[in-house]
Amino acid sequence: MDIFLQVMVTGLTLGALYALAATGLALVWGTLGMFNMAHGIFMTVGAYGAFVAVDMFGFPRPFAFVFGLAAGGIIGAATYLFVARFMIGRRNFETNIIVATAGIAILAQDIILKIFGAYPFSQPVVIDGKFSIGDVIVPTQRVLILVGAALLLLGVNILLTRTKLGRAIRATAMSIDAARLMGVRTSRTYLQVIVIAGVLAGAAGIMVSSLSTLSPQMGGNPMLMAFVVCVVAGLGHIGGTGLAAIGLGILEATIQYFLGVQYGFPVMLLLVILFLIWRPNGLFGKQLVVRL
Amino acid sequence: MSLDTTPLLQIEQAKAGYAGSVVLHGINLDINASEVVALIGPNGHGKTTLLRLLSGLIPLISGKITFAGKPIEATDTSERVRAGLVHVPQGDQLFPEMSVEENLLMGAYLCDDPAETHNRLEEVYTLFPKLKDRRTQYCNGLSGGERRMVGIGRGLMANGRLIMLDEPSLGLAPLIIEQIYQALNELTKSGRTFLVVEENPVRISEIAQKISLVQGGKVHWSGTREALQSSPELSQVYFGGH
Numbered sequence: 452m453d454i455f456l457q458v459m460v461t462g463l464t465l466g467a468l469y470a471l472a473a474t475g476l477a478l479v480w481g482t483l484g485m486f487n488m489a490h491g492i493f494m495t496v497g498a499y500g501a502f503v504a505v506d507m508f509g510f511p512r513p514f515a516f517v518f519g520l521a522a523g524g525i526i527g528a529a530t531y532l533f534v535a536r537f538m539i540g541r542r543n544f545e546t547n548i549i550v551a552t553a554g555i556a557i558l559a560q561d562i563i564l565k566i567f568g569a570y571p572f573s574q575p576v577v578i579d580g581k582f583s584i585g586d587v588i589v590p591t592q593r594v595l596i597l598v599g600a601a602l603l604l605l606g607v608n609i610l611l612t613r614t615k616l617g618r619a620i621r622a623t624a625m626s627i628d629a630a631r632l633m634g635v636r637t638s639r640t641y642l643q644v645i646v647i648a649g650v651l652a653g654a655a656g657i658m659v660s661s662l663s664t665l666s667p668q669m670g671g672n673p674m675l676m677a678f679v680v681c682v683v684a685g686l687g688h689i690g691g692t693g694l695a696a697i698g699l700g701i702l703e704a705t706i707q708y709f710l711g712v713q714y715g716f717p718v719m720l721l722l723v724i725l726f727l728i729w730r731p732n733g734l735f736g737k738q739l740v741v742r743l
Numbered sequence: 744m745s746l747d748t749t750p751l752l753q754i755e756q757a758k759a760g761y762a763g764s765v766v767l768h769g770i771n772l773d774i775n776a777s778e779v780v781a782l783i784g785p786n787g788h789g790k791t792t793l794l795r796l797l798s799g800l801i802p803l804i805s806g807k808i809t810f811a812g813k814p815i816e817a818t819d820t821s822e823r824v825r826a827g828l829v830h831v832p833q834g835d836q837l838f839p840e841m842s843v844e845e846n847l848l849m850g851a852y853l854c855d856d857p858a859e860t861h862n863r864l865e866e867v868y869t870l871f872p873k874l875k876d877r878r879t880q881y882c883n884g885l886s887g888g889e890r891r892m893v894g895i896g897r898g899l900m901a902n903g904r905l906i907m908l909d910e911p912s913l914g915l916a917p918l919i920i921e922q923i924y925q926a927l928n929e930l931t932k933s934g935r936t937f938l939v940v941e942e943n944p945v946r947i948s949e950i951a952q953k954i955s956l957v958q959g960g961k962v963h964w965s966g967t968r969e970a971l972q973s974s975p976e977l978s979q980v981y982f983g984g985h
Binding site for chain 2: 615621622625626628630631632633634635636637
């Protein structure tokens, strides 16, 4: 029972983080047809945003959290307005945008390195303390991550399914021409989607850094994991992404528990490769996965 | 009060096409308010391309398009919808993973008044009662006739000044075409302006007062339904000797 609980607490926290990181990636892929290599740096920017808000501006932590989300949203908007906007609809967009966003990621990472240095700061937006369920000690921060991620994803779900804005986003993802014929300004929809993705990534970045430390390259692994989650779910499938994230989080935690922490990620990736050989389109995907 | 005599839609010498191939070689066409105009003509001669040009899905190469007194060549699709130019595209292009009702609501995307949206929804349900039964169903599970009803209904939800329908009978069984045309018949009597692309000549003469024949990317002939029927040559070709 204790083992189960321990694995579940770790697994669900990981899963919630993965879901948060992957949903934005899936949303941008599904709507803009754009594989955003800068998604990891969105997380880094969000994390540093929260750090700066506390450390330099002295904001209280809840405000700093929101500041971090805003920072993620702003770099998302910048990526669209200064780069992606000019490439969408052009020839070879799908490959060109991968190179372009990878460039943004490298540039932004170097700028962060230049400003803050390579020193691994600790994330100030964190709640210390722990409580115990039976013999299992649960850090409060992990519960906070779980609840925070769940609330954010619930918010995105409501936005997508219950609001006019969300309906326009889904319509644009399903058929851009038809959405335009309904009067949707699709370039604005694109901007909205990438800002939402940036905000979610910012939240993921703050949470990831609260479990480890801040560093300019901290977005790399979560980005890779977000990509894995998206591929397992079927690229662009938003609902499936959340489920796949929770599943993979629990799987990774289970492997970590029984084989040791260092085996969690590689063994899980091995299982993912086997899974994709069996189901190349992922759990919920209908289209062929794009060849990168 | 002066009587407004400028046509609702004026197309002058419009040229357009796709990458590397010009399809429309100088289209001239006027549509007055409350008119129902049908475009007929052989396949591949530019009828669908003309509608796509009018709604801004493809760019104009040269010429002029005026809608409601304003030039619209430079505006994008969503601006034209805002001006009241509504296009129900060929093959419906529904949003597959949305319910029937969500598709219809997308049609009223530009309407910010919930009560007004609700009224339009009820009007569509009155016209196509079947859609009310299917309202929560995803569109990718509908029959061809139901999909067409959603497509037309979605176009009506915009409450546009000119509604362009691209082959409303395409690919449907005769019985379903009958139902669709019954509904169109009702609609065209309501004083709305329609531009309908149709291959089925019998159906056309039911609803359209004015008919334009598009051939080789030009309007080859325009006139009333009676004039078309009384011209032995045209009538032979397009009405099969009716």
